[in-house]
Amino acid sequence: MVELLLLSRLQFAITVAFHFLFVPLTLGLALLVAGMETTYYKNKDETWRRMADFWGRVFKINFAIGLVTGLAMTFQFGTNWGAYAEFMGDVFGPPLAVEALLAFFLEGTFFGAWIFLDRSRQKLKAFSMWMVALGTNISSLWIITANGFMQNPVGYEMAADGSKVLMTDFFALLTNSYVWYMLVHTLLSAYLLTAFLIMGICAYHFLKRNNNEVFKKSFSIAVTIALATAVMLPVLGHGYAQYVAELQPAKGAAMDAIWETGSSVPMYLIQVPDSSTGSNSVQLLGIPGLASFLYTGSFSGTITGLNQLPQAELPPVGMVFWSFRLMTILGSLFIIEALLGLYLQKSGKLYTSDKYLKLLMWSIPLPYIAITAGWIVAEVGRQPWLVYGLLKTANGISSVPTSDVLLSVVLISAFYLILMVFEIYLIKKTVINATGVE
């Protein structure tokens, strides 16, 4: 049973992490490419057509793999999380079905149209891309609505026999405050990732002294988005942290490894939590009251420590803490890089600042890491609950033979690895090869 639970979680983690490698770029790039297509339609400027072509090629490769790996998520709610599906179906099924109906159909139908429409039908081509962008962004609303219920159950009642939840208020699912915090946070980080990917690719070409208009224009759009999103994320993230700390005290306390209840809690710049002793083995450079401020909005606010919370309901503290730290450190780096980029571009030194350009190239993976870390905070931080306060993760799995799940974990991992290699090969080739751009 323990092995089955571990394997089921492992498989879900692999498939969802892999799927989500492709989702953020899809969300951001769809909007940008749509904008490029429309601009070209309006001004007939070849630079914009080349931009739409170049980033469109990147979009196609990325979108295709995101689309097909998304199927795995729907399937696994039944194959591996059958008990969860039965418990949650009444509430969780509708957002998924509506997502298919409102979002996936738009994406799937108009992605094909956009690819195969040629430039003689530019208006339709641009329209199709807008539909794809609309579909992908609507999709995030519905999946986060579904996830929001797992984090903060609302608009439901328990069935008389306690076997499942029943929906009582669909509108409440949609207006769940968790959903809107998370939606904004997720979309902003997706746009940030897109901006950094574009900046990194442009940097590669600037380093090759390939300073053509396509990359120059793309860079200036991307750096603006990067700065705006990088600044907005922590500003809004602050409110979000405060909200989470109220909603799920254990997750909140784990994010900063606060073990003991207290007021005016400092935040330590250097800190190593140790779950076995229920304390920090290292804590240095404390900023007085900062943790209290971040969690409660007041420097003297009281935070409930992990040691004072029900011990059976704590998440793995180390994993949540380090993921949260990593995300915030990367978030600060993004602001610095974006500011620097804007300054260098305005002062005209950008194309010769090789060190900065190299930094940008190597920064392409960082938003991916930050997003995955953020996801770990949200989902691992909710453990041991699958549906917060209602269903434990251990009670959500399907009773299938362990050997079957082992087999599928191996099969899927091998298969995804091949896909990954192939995808990187294609993206690399597309991105390096700037023919048609010059």
Place this chain on the structure above:
Amino acid sequence: MFDFLTHDMLAVIWFFLWCVIWGVYFIVDSFSLGAGLLAPFIATDKVQRIQIQRSVGPFWGGNEVWLILAAGGTFAAFPLVFSKMFTFLYLPMMLLLIGLVARGISVEYLHKEDNPQIQKVLTWGWFAGSLLISLVLGVASANFFKGLEIASGGVYKGTLLGLFGLYALIGGVLFVLMSVTSGALWINVKTEGAIAAKAGDLAKKSTPIVFVLVLVYLAYSFVGIEGFTTNYSATPALYLLPVFAVVAAVLAVFFAKKDKGFPAFCSNLLALLFVVQSGLASIYPYMLKSSVSLEHGIDIFEAASSHMTLSIMLGGALVFVPIVIIYQLWVYTLFKEKIKETEQVNY
């Protein structure tokens, strides 16, 4: 919403919608599956391969979403069935998943790579994915009609090998061949030149085989499958479904022979649709029929979601399904031109 409908009535309506959505998925994906099954064999050069690919390229993605809707709709309207069907059929579902991913990636990446070696791998990936999908769907649906080995207390006794009985194998082969026919006729309708003629000839040969298999499959269903005729005896009008299936299969043979590609294509799709509906009509009120004993099956009333969920979903479906159908049909009209051999490929 829909307060004038009782919970049972909503459950019945949703069962009906469930049959419709699965039916739509089966037919709309059949021709992209068929194109994939045929691609490595009938295209003699790159030009022809690209013609095949372009005949389905703009449509397959939108069509596949019907499967996601079918799965999502099952989850929302009948969570218990969703959970059990995916859990009981764990390995077949994993195979289906891998088939879907392989097909999707192959067909999307086929035109992004000029290396002939990789193109070959992708063409075969497209074929293998399509074969896996149509085979699993054929075998799985036959098992749905026959009943799964659900013992008392909802315990599943079935094995992977046990799913491949004679009836299921006929179902599997029938689905594969119907997809091949569907793909051949689609290529015949959508392209011009040698490849269109070759596909038309292939359909002339495959439609009679499909017709025979439809007869065998339906005959087996009515004679050899326990409990299949119960609903038919109670409501004889249902006999129209298998009759339509046979008539459509005959028409497909007839039109294919006369080189009328589009009517033949439609007839073949209808034959597929009515074969599936003939089976689904037999299992009602069960969604997961038990081959051990009827009372162990899971019926729609037991599996259905709450009144509220069913009515919200019904409202959503009534508004948005027609919208989806309209814009999908519109996209078909955007690509109504036949794909010529000489046409420049620029994507």
